[in-house]
Amino acid sequence: MSETVTVRHSTRELASFLARLRFDDIPDEAVERTKDLFLDWVGSALAGSNERPVRTLERFAREMGPAGGPSEDLTSRRRTSPLFAALVNGAASHVVEQDDLHNASVFHPATVVFPAALAAAQQTGASGREFLAASVAGYEAGVRVGRFLGRSHYRVFHTTGTAGTLAAAAAVSHLLGAGEETTLHALGSAGTQAAGLWEFLRDAADSKQLHTAKAASDGLLAAYLARDGFTGAGRILEGERGMAAGMSSDADPNKLVEGLGASWAVLETSFKYHASCRHTHPAADALLKGMREHRLAADDITRVRACVHQAAIDVLGPVTDPRTIHQSKFSMGFVLAVIARNGSAGINDFTEEALGDAALRRFSDKVEMVLDSEVDAAYPRRWIGLVEIETKGGGRFTSRVDVPKGDPGNTLGCEELEEKARNLAAYGGGASEGEMDRIVARIWGLEEETDVRDLLPEGSE
């Protein structure tokens, strides 16, 4: 196999950037946003504490892992080894569908980066600054890999699982002090483990939690192995038999490197305002706006046509009759029904009662999704919300939102973030108000913390 010297080695360029990144290189705005994202993640992890798939993975961690260790499982408050802390916290922080999302990569960074980074940082005794820098590195890697893999990848693969493995590896490698070469090996070992298929959506199976759990723990594995000299492929992303060759038809290596050090993935990441699949949010916002502007109640509406991008149809289309709370968050009809009837779609709006509510089901049947060429062309860079609403009086109008709530151009403020995190912690019974006070205060001052250990007191279990 011949190779000319002019072939650009994009994965190495990315590894080089990640290895050289220092806290002082990161703009203040990006540091502040990373703290916001971390608080948002802690809330999501605590909210997922008592969900069945998370409990099952935690049982596995008890059966297979050590009885103690340096890293905390936020859901059980047990201390364990970094591997199992990453595994369980990774599962917990994605299950209630409130964790963050990067639009252009269609990738959820927090749920794969923070579980791995926190678990490793608690072992190495990293400072708040080191933890923040590592997290920024993880976001940068994951978002870039997600964008690189492109839309064709996302059609079959759950990007948060696949790109997430490299994101976790990048964050942990940073904490372990990896240089360029070691980081490249870690990315290689992460990429060759990268997995996660959307097929589970048809059955509403538990795989989404497995994907984030495994991305976090597999990425951590890759980084620890690289620290100890285990080698990986140097061109795992762009190589002839690398990730793009096997799992994408529109990969663009330029996405791995363009604007490195100038743009920051953490600043491009959206918070979730509604507690449902992000693909429902633009339409939810447009429906809310339309109902407010036309002073409509749910019963005034006879039909809603959500004009969406193709990926929304791919992900939400199979969910025609949601049977579980989790599945209901992936039903466009159900989510818009909740929005129309409750005026919100927060974590407490998705319940067993709601699932069996006849009025919600009736509204749900009024909703259809259609592919819209303009919305689709803008995606994934912009997630335009566009709905056509018909009313009992024979009215018919469209409502449009160009920047959904939670996007960088319409982000959540500190108070909104605190409130969301506290609601999430209360939902899962994951932390008391006093404990959340302490966590919030530590996170707002994270760059001054000497370590990131013991977010919660150790459990007595």
Place this chain on the structure above:
Amino acid sequence: MSETVTVRHSTRELASFLARLRFDDIPDEAVERTKDLFLDWVGSALAGSNERPVRTLERFAREMGPAGGPSEDLTSRRRTSPLFAALVNGAASHVVEQDDLHNASVFHPATVVFPAALAAAQQTGASGREFLAASVAGYEAGVRVGRFLGRSHYRVFHTTGTAGTLAAAAAVSHLLGAGEETTLHALGSAGTQAAGLWEFLRDAADSKQLHTAKAASDGLLAAYLARDGFTGAGRILEGERGMAAGMSSDADPNKLVEGLGASWAVLETSFKYHASCRHTHPAADALLKGMREHRLAADDITRVRACVHQAAIDVLGPVTDPRTIHQSKFSMGFVLAVIARNGSAGINDFTEEALGDAALRRFSDKVEMVLDSEVDAAYPRRWIGLVEIETKGGGRFTSRVDVPKGDPGNTLGCEELEEKARNLAAYGGGASEGEMDRIVARIWGLEEETDVRDLLPEGSE
């Protein structure tokens, strides 16, 4: 999404077969072969004990896993949880390239099935019969998934890593007493974790060991999670966003189910006679045969043209200048040089000295690979060996072997298998002669063993 009732659910049919399989259903010949394969695997695992990538994974197991447990790591003789025993033994048994291969699926079953099955059986206290039946289930699942995924999959993906995850899940599920539904969930969770890319070949990186380690341990994870109610996709193989949709262009669902209960994957599996990549074996056998028939010494030969199938070019082609012992087993030139000069290519023929041997390098330069349409058309069902040899005297002839040594039609006898296993154990310093006596005796009487614990005494480490 609509679906007609006539759609065949091949993954469920396979799961149903696996769940119902009992020891008494398995023909004696298949039981005997499974014992052969297990002994062959133990030898391979012991041979890999001291290889660097294996030691690195074992260090990870110490750092992240428990200090004790029911399952044995054959390489360190430590006892640990099933997860880490599967991880380390999975890495160890593939590294010296002496483990078995199923031709038609281009899949190495032993190195993913036995680590997982042994680790779980040692926890559940399974009998020898239960262990054998579970192993047969694992072989059946892995081989069928490998054949299903087809040649297009193997071009980019390391089938032993991907199909291997389902193979391990099937074996462990069997030991855990899973019914059809639970087995289906285990396959779903295994398939959505399935990974492994060939890109590492370019750099001779350590990923091959990571793939087998992770296939064994990820499959075990899938089975334990399913035992505890964690659900997976029902059509992870053939579904619209399942493994075939994402990772194959020639998948054939019929391969999952045809001949279930009539043919047995263990009986179709080949032993490796040479200690190199299996893609080199047909040509190695043909060269040996030609040299014997024409009474040639290595120095008499001026040129060897190995006429091969495309996959041999894909896997071996990148290795033009082997730098490590492991890589040298993937160089057609180097392997044929070893064969020509030593008359064998056993585990003791691949050394650092050999790597630097000028005569071997000179012979290596005389070897080229060319695609042969007949050989390629027969592959992967038959691995035909065909070489054209030119000699100093101007002679030119071809030599052909239709069934390479180790294939089911030209298999190894008990004595050859024992000798191979003993050589492997000695190579790795993995077990003493007395210990191998005991292991060999236990395996030949495995169907009468009450448990499969303590193959080796616990280490003092």
